[in-house]
Amino acid sequence: MKKFKLCFDKNKEMDWLNEMSRQGWNLTKFGYGLYTFEPCTPGEYVYDCDLKDKGFSISPDYRSILESQNIQIIPSGGFWFLVRRKASDGPLQLYTDDQSRLEQYKKIRRMFKVTAIAELMILMFLTWDIAVMIPDREPLIWTVMFLCTLLVGAAALTLMNAVFQTSREIANIQGKSEESYPCGQWVVAAGMLCMGISLLLKDYAPESVCEMIAGFALGLELVGALTLAFRKFS
Incomplete structure (x- = not known):
């Protein structure tokens, strides 16, 4: 399933993606307002987002940090990228303080x-x-x-x-x-x-x-x- 949505508020975007997850839809790809979803167990994933630290790409060091926390990077276009993690691994928040x-x-x-x-x-x-x-x-x-x-x-x-x-x-x-x-x-x-x-x-x-x-x-x-x-x- 594909949905087109322009989000300029990261909190509202994350609330929407987490609600989609609770309805049984997991985000697999994102780019320039186009979201691609696939069926999943309701509430299986939680999401967060960040700016790419190398312009249009993510540095290997940042990738390693995310992967060490069981955080998966969702293919994303532009300066923005989204991540997900199994809800069973706990809440996902890249910036806590x-x-x-x-x-x-x-x-x-x-x-x-x-x-x-x-x-x-x-x-x-x-x-x-x-x-x-x-x-x-x-x-x-x-x-x-x-x-x-x-x-x-x-x-x-x-x-x-x-x-x-x-x-x-x-x-x-x-x-x-x-x-x-x-x-x-x-x-x-x-x-x-x-x-x-x-x-x-x-x-x-x-x-x-x-x-x-x-x-x-x-x-x-x-x-x-x-x-x-x-x-x-x-």
Whole structure:
């Protein structure tokens, strides 16, 4: 059985996988949101996850540590990987103390930040290309590019939200207020980026396009500013 699911919260992802195990489904493969399951004895396995310590691969030393604890590595694509162990061997938690959990969440947040910035840069270039090349594009090609731009924009916003959620987990571990990591800053930054794009396109794109981008930018900046103000005075 295969299931597609995008998870940006490791705790919710583990709760879901452990629930699938209790229903008699064991995860055998994972990659880019696609989970592959096979039937198993209900509750046979427990799961956990981590970032690969060598980019897209796991170092031999880390593999040895996991194998010494009867932890099986599930084939996984990307920076993320999942592990499982027989429930009879006890609970599975790769990071048990606050300091190690804190370091893991900081690494996860760094990954989300880098990916979000990359998505925003791609969004900027796509927006530029669409606006500048409008007269030279076939309607079908322009439509495809516009849809791609919307998808990239949605991905960027999702990743920005993931940064905020991870920061909240870090704040909880440190015993700090969530206000130390307001997502409003990211929203304001996104609004400023969109405003910059509208100014860059002023001499190349139709006025209506520039006004639409500028209006969207102002909306983002307003939402971000209100979020920051609410967190400051609430």
